[in-house]
Amino acid sequence: MAPHGLRTLVVLALAFMTVVWATDHSPLQDFCVADMNGQVMVNGFACKDSKSVQASDFYFSGMHIRRNTSNALGSSVTPAFVFQIPGINTLGISLARLDFAPWGVIPPHTHPRATEILTVLEGQLEVGFVTSNPENRHISKVLKKGDVFVFPVNLVHYQRNVGNTHAVALVALSSQNPGVIPIGNAVFGSNPDISTDILARAFQVSEDVISNIQLKF
Template structure:
């Protein structure tokens, strides 16, 4: 019995050690194919770093999130990202930001997912109906109507959306827990893939008529 207790304590101490890690670092790209020949390799999971002595304020700065964006597009919304592409100083810091503008009466940030980030959103103008769907264990829809000053969280990887239910423009800002969160818009990915998914697959998956599937693919393509 004492031996069993010793082994248990040893295992717990090993797990608690600062030198013991249970998982890989979070990826910052969609995939990383392993290769054996380094001459064919590329740098991944970030960017090459500037000499810290050469860093300047501009490396950590972005201006313009106060400017309203044009929402005259089919979905009636536009996302302005501020990630490592806009602020090089965000590299390795694990955060980013977006501004989202919504047209009145139905401006929609369509159902989408961020494969690498949790999102926390705050409404500054207008009224938004927001929500996310839990994973396939129950596919439960969790929704809320938000007003200026309200905050809502979308857990990492889950499909979520925002919809302007007001008669005026709406604006929200969101922070994301990755310098490069990625975004997969469900309709675009399913019906607008390149090359297109075989319509027979989508007919069966969505239980739709084949002509409807082809029509949707033509719209998103």
């Protein structure tokens, strides 16, 4: 083989190897049902003995039930994560139902381990997310029944009912345990508190204002 042809072959091989390395690892077994009582500490849950796995490990009921939204936010979340469905352990998927009272809101938050895709089942929702620095673009849209919207992983996002009737949405997430970081709770409700002088400088207000907000969380 000519030197030029050999170099071309090597470049193509390296490119192929890079693509392979960039993909997710293939599963090494059919499933890994979470052993909630396991003592082994891993990045996720250890696997239950496959011989003791039952259909109930892959099952969750209740996504059709309207949830109570009589709270300060006017919203409720019904999760179907690994804690509710042990069978999705390691599969990288989960689901949740969102219920909204009229003008109810799910305040700005992030999912550190998942992208989210939302489908409106009832009502109308205003949804949006904010891109990272330095742009900090606010991308938002009002959705109607049947509309779908995607929130990229880790970006701050929110949902709000913009109607006078109950609203419902179903969300899917690309993690069995996506996590949630509500911005208000994280900043003003941490344990122990973030120092008021730090937050006062960050938000350009007095420390008294910060202390008052912290009390609410």
